[in-house]
Amino acid sequence: MWNHPMMPARMRGVAAARRILASALLGIGALSGSGLATGSQAAPDAAPAATPVRRPTTPPVAGAAASAVTSASAAPAVVQAAAQPARVPASAALETLAVQRDAQVARGRYLALAADCAACHKSDANVPFVGGAPLNSPFGKIYASNITPDAETGIGRYTRDDFEAALRRGIARGGKRLYPAMPYASFARMSDGDIDALYAYFMKGVVPVQHVVPATRLPFPFNQRWALALWDGIFVEHQRFVPDRSRDALWNRGAYLVQGAGHCGACHTPRGPAYEERGYDESSRRYLTGAVNDHWFAPNLTGRAADGLGRWSETELTRFLATGHGNGAIAFGAMGPVVTESLQYLEQRDVQAIAHYLKSLAPRGGSTARYASASSEAQRSAAWLQSGSVELPGAGLYANFCARCHRIDGRGQDGYPALAGSSLVLADDATSLVRLVLEGGHSPEVNGMPRVAMPAFGQHLNDEQIAQVVGFVRNSWGNRAVPPTTRAVTRLRATLRKQ
Known part of the structure; x- marks a missing residue:
């Protein structure tokens, strides 16, 4: 959604992108990133319909809270901002006017926010979509790719079929297998229409940035990517989301978002000895029962009373997802960026749908808490x-x-x-x-x-x-x-x- 009359058609280098990112986040030329109003209930397999982008009227928030801590026991302050521009998604810095003029591109933008693509595909300097920041896996560092439409270093030469293969089957253009740090097993559940919209967004709504990311070099035998085809055949289901006719529309929408674009199971579902997710939906007893990822424990999201969501109301959970605050808890660690760059920009109806689905999950998990x-x-x-x-x-x-x-x-x-x-x-x-x-x-x-x-x-x-x-x-x-x-x-x- 960001555009500047002096911006070149093709930016080269992360330094230029970083300057634009800083300007956009300061509110220079930036439009609102509070999400796209739907005006009606969306079908489980579709993003909300595109409508004109709106600017939040809520007062903005200051940067990192807390005055300097002068001793170990000093308590940080709660800081409320004065007059600063409202926060917009980091991705707004690299967006073109197509997100305002093309309904399909706007829909793709919403889906990219729901999938939190910018969180992983960023640079060390936090420039979105250009890749290069490492993902810490049990096998070593995996570097996320450049997903801007740059023809040389990004996905500019990807056809729609190439894009779908990467997103749903974990196969990059040219046949290279992607490591399962890319949650393609979840994205496989997304509808054809949503894949089309994401492709339109990344090809027409994102500015191409030439940026070479470091090569991923895992130790043997994990550097043998051909073996990932066997891993995929054994562990990945490759199923599209099928609505449950015994459930209401809100439940199905929440299930679609949690299991698909939101890829919640990639963090909250424990993995087996081959690093496979132990389930992809509520039919699995291990699904969303908690797991350690990058030295954070993603908690149990089932209805367990002590360590799950059993004592949370649906209203409290909705507020927590949208704001990071709810039921006396505050999002921290790896969940903080998910709220900051993704969940807060989703439509209220979608956040409610996610909470509605999660609250339906039966208590599961082996904790003694x-x-x-x-x-x-x-x-x-x-x-x-x-x-x-x-x-x-x-x-x-x-x-x-x-x-x-x-x-x-x-x-x-x-x-x-x-x-x-x-x-x-x-x-x-x-x-x-x-x-x-x-x-x-x-x-x-x-x-x-x-x-x-x-x-x-x-x-x-x-x-x-x-x-x-x-x-x-x-x-x-x-x-x-x-x-x-x-x-x-x-x-x-x-x-x-x-x-």
């Missing part, structure tokens, strides 16, 4: 913290470093998330909590929402202390979940240092 808010254990742990009469492992650390924002009773305050009963705290795997304590984090950048930040404690706490405080949080106020070991913290810290 539980939560009992009114139990005597919950009351005792709160009393002990208040009085200091009993020194539980990690309790003193929590009181000194965490209680200022999350409160002694673990219920959070003023935009800071609750820890008591949090399904994220009670997740089957504590990796995300440990990483958050080590590195810190911040809430998504969402129009109309204040941002909050958590300082990093990796330089102030040793591995044993981090294991203790995370274990305390996972086993206080009625929470019951397996605490992390000191060894697990040590291993994660060492791994993160190597990245």
Whole structure:
């Protein structure tokens, strides 16, 4: 949606694209990226119909929240912006006027936002679609490709059939197999019409940028791409989405988005020994039951009461998906960019559909976590913290470093998330909590929402202390979940240092 009268027809180099990106995100010549109004319910296999682009009226949000942290126990501030332009998708910097003039291109743009294409196919300088940023896999770094329509370094020479083969079958132009870091097993479920719209967007709605990405060089035997054909034949279903006639239109729309363009299973479904997803829809008992990806744990999205969505209402889940805030929780880690660059720009009806589908999933997963808010254990742990009469492992650390924002009773305050009963705290795997304590984090950048930040404690706490405080949080106020070991913290810290 971005255009400038002095912009050349063909930009060469990421430096030029980066300058345009900075200008667009400052609001110079940028139009709204709040999504395209549908005006009616969309069919499960179609993006919303294109309508004129609108500019958000919600007050914009400041950059990273928090004043300088002068000590390990200092609490960051919640920052509300004054007069700054509303945020637009990063991809707006590389878009042409075709997204306003061509309905199919506009539809493709919406689908690219729903699929969050810019999140993976960006450069190290965060220029969207030009590729080059590494994806950390268990086998090594995989570099995302340039998907701008540049004829030499991008997909400018792709025919529509070439594009479909890459998107649905994981085969690049020329026959090269793509690693399953590309979620083509999910994209295979998308309709022909949506594939056509995405192709139109990337060919006519995105500016070509010449940018050579680093070659992916995995160690043997993972560098043998011919073997991916065997892997594909064994594990990938290649099925189109088929609406369930026993369900309503909202459920089917949500299922289509979650299983297809949204590719939620790529992160939230555990993988097997061959790195295959253990299911592609609700018919699988492992589907969306949680998994570790790039040293973040994507939590269980089924109806489990403790560590899933069982205690979330559909309204709370809808708000969380659209804003990163809901049910006392805040999106962080790998989910933050999904909210920032994708979910906040979807139409409300689509976000509701996603929540509606997720809330229909039966409780599944093997976690032993539980939560009992009114139990005597919950009351005792709160009393002990208040009085200091009993020194539980990690309790003193929590009181000194965490209680200022999350409160002694673990219920959070003023935009800071609750820890008591949090399904994220009670997740089957504590990796995300440990990483958050080590590195810190911040809430998504969402129009109309204040941002909050958590300082990093990796330089102030040793591995044993981090294991203790995370274990305390996972086993206080009625929470019951397996605490992390000191060894697990040590291993994660060492791994993160190597990245």
